[in-house]
Amino acid sequence: MLKHGRVCFSKSRYQSVDQILGFHSRNYSSNNVSRKSCELLVLGGGAGGCSIAAKFVPKLDKNAVIILDPSDVHYYQPMLTMVGAGVKKVKDCARPMSKVLPSGARWVKDSVYEFEPENNTIHTKLGASISYNYLLVALGLQLRFDLIPGLEEALTDPESGVCSNYSPLYAEKTFSVLQKFKEGNAVFTFPNTPVKCAGAPQKACYLSEDYLCRNGKRNKANIMYKTSLPVIFSVKHYAEELVKLCKRRDIDVSYRQELVKINKDKKEAIFKLLDEPEKVIEVPYSMLHVTPPMSSPSELQNATSIVDSTGYLNVNKNTLQHQIYSNIFGIGDCTNLPTSKTAAAVAAQGKVVCNNLLSVMRGEKPRAEYNGYTSCPLVTGYGSCILAEFDYGLKPLETFPIDQSKESALMYYLKKDFMPSLYWFGMLKGRWNGPQVFRKIFHLGFGK
Numbered sequence: 001m002l003k004h005g006r007v008c009f010s011k012s013r014y015q016s017v018d019q020i021l022g023f024h025s026r027n028y029s030s031n032n033v034s035r036k037s038c039e040l041l042v043l044g045g046g047a048g049g050c051s052i053a054a055k056f057v058p059k060l061d062k063n064a065v066i067i068l069d070p071s072d073v074h075y076y077q078p079m080l081t082m083v084g085a086g087v088k089k090v091k092d093c094a095r096p097m098s099k100v101l102p103s104g105a106r107w108v109k110d111s112v113y114e115f116e117p118e119n120n121t122i123h124t125k126l127g128a129s130i131s132y133n134y135l136l137v138a139l140g141l142q143l144r145f146d147l148i149p150g151l152e153e154a155l156t157d158p159e160s161g162v163c164s165n166y167s168p169l170y171a172e173k174t175f176s177v178l179q180k181f182k183e184g185n186a187v188f189t190f191p192n193t194p195v196k197c198a199g200a201p202q203k204a205c206y207l208s209e210d211y212l213c214r215n216g217k218r219n220k221a222n223i224m225y226k227t228s229l230p231v232i233f234s235v236k237h238y239a240e241e242l243v244k245l246c247k248r249r250d251i252d253v254s255y256r257q258e259l260v261k262i263n264k265d266k267k268e269a270i271f272k273l274l275d276e277p278e279k280v281i282e283v284p285y286s287m288l289h290v291t292p293p294m295s296s297p298s299e300l301q302n303a304t305s306i307v308d309s310t311g312y313l314n315v316n317k318n319t320l321q322h323q324i325y326s327n328i329f330g331i332g333d334c335t336n337l338p339t340s341k342t343a344a345a346v347a348a349q350g351k352v353v354c355n356n357l358l359s360v361m362r363g364e365k366p367r368a369e370y371n372g373y374t375s376c377p378l379v380t381g382y383g384s385c386i387l388a389e390f391d392y393g394l395k396p397l398e399t400f401p402i403d404q405s406k407e408s409a410l411m412y413y414l415k416k417d418f419m420p421s422l423y424w425f426g427m428l429k430g431r432w433n434g435p436q437v438f439r440k441i442f443h444l445g446f447g448k
């Protein structure tokens with residue numbers, strides 16, 4: 001069993017991406033001392049954990065912030081979509097963790113294993129205990145490739161035609177499968193669980209369709225998008241345009257279908273019909289892009305006193321403070337916030353967490369409120385994108401003074417060229433809280 005960060009793969013013939021990229025751990029706090037304590041403990045050094053730590057390091061004493069994360073590499077995950085399309089490489093999405101975490105924080109390269117919130121303590125996989133005054137939980141989601149029989153085996157076979165943009169291990173394989181594609185069904189799936197970036201499965205589909213058009217293979221391809229959801233996108237404003245787009249480009253969309261098994265040797269995918277659960281259908285494929293089932297990390301699910309019945313950190317949806325423990329806050333994908341799980345949502349949540357945590361540290365009530373803002377750049381081809389932005393009420397909350405449900409080249413270049421720098425130099429440094437200020441300016445002060 002090879003473990004790479006959050007993803008569990010059995011019998012993988014692949015090296016971990018950390019090894020491939022040559023990133024090795026350095027500059028992290030030693031685990032020799034088995035007891036540590038700090039003012040603020042941040043669990044997870046991903047998009048949410050790193051950006052909040054960066055905000056607090058200048059506000060607190062030296063070494064007051066500990067970040068716990070086992071990974072040597074920090075990935076800018078939104079770029080994996082462009083890797084699958086051959087526009088970027090995995091190395092473009094990756095930076096050494098030691099370089100992105102704020103230098104004034106102590107990085108402990110280990111994983112949280114057990115929570116003891118009543119004693120303000122957590123225990124780690126390597127046997128250390130860390131006590132804290134305040135805790136931020138930012139553990140992201142775990143990918144469950146293992147839940148679909150035949151999937152891991154198919155992903156690690158270079159000739160299987162099965163790929164996934166969701167892991168840095170396989171995103172480059174998507175482009176290689178596209179290049180090798182000759183004819184037949186190209187199938188794209190969406191699982192029956194919450195996922196990060198709910199638009200990413202269809203971005204893979206649109207980019208692949210465009211690739212096949214541009215390379216003279218489209219008339220030999222039957223493109224199928226099979227989703228467990230009853231709609232193509234949760235926000236009507238964008239869903240209407242996406243349905244039209246699929247019709248125009250002859251993409252066959254099926255709803256309420258869940259990938260449950262892969263028969264690699266026969267190149268057959270088995271789907272359950274969710275409204276007729278006793279029925280399954282077998283779909284032959286030449287290309288199969290899989291979005292795996294996802295869940296909150298197992299360690300968090302096991303911490304029953306701090307999660308809800310679905311295993312996600314139980315926070316107040318406005319203040320992001322834990323529902324029971326007032327010194328615990330949550331951010332990002334591992335929380336039960338009823339909004340779409342994206343890095344854009346994390347940026348907007350960052351300011352609220354920071355203000356409210358500072359209030360609690362001063363003995364005041366948390367007052368800042370998160371409105372559910374999230375955003376998804378739905379890349380529809382090489383050079384076009386629909387930038388979806390919306391709130392808890394699934395109402396569009398668009399930054400630009402144009403109808404963003406229409407495909408636009410500007411949004412494509414924003415996504416491809418501008419957003420990565422905004423992430424590395426703005427968000428991870430604690431300086432980017434989402435586009436609210438620009439929305440107000442562009443809407444002459446009337447934007448929310």
Ligand SMILES: Cc1cc2nc3c(=O)[nH]c(=O)nc-3n(C[C@H](O)[C@H](O)[C@H](O)COP(=O)(O)OP(=O)(O)OC[C@H]3O[C@@H](n4cnc5c(N)ncnc54)[C@H](O)[C@@H]3O)c2cc1C
Pocket residue numbers: 005006043044045046047048049068069070071076077078079080081110111112113138139140141165166167196197200297299331332333334341342343344345346375376377
């Ligand atoms: C293919 C793809 C496309 C996407 N496209 C977009 C997009 O276009 N726009 C957008 O805004 N978002 C997009 N996203 C989603 C975005 O990347 C995530 O929503 C965002 O990274 C969530 O941030 P987070 O801090 O909650 O989790 P993460 O950034 O995933 O960080 C979680 C961290 O926790 C660490 N961790 C895990 N378990 C433990 C443990 N037990 N102990 C300690 N640390 C642990 C991990 O190593 C990781 O560093 C995309 C994601 C993917 C995969």
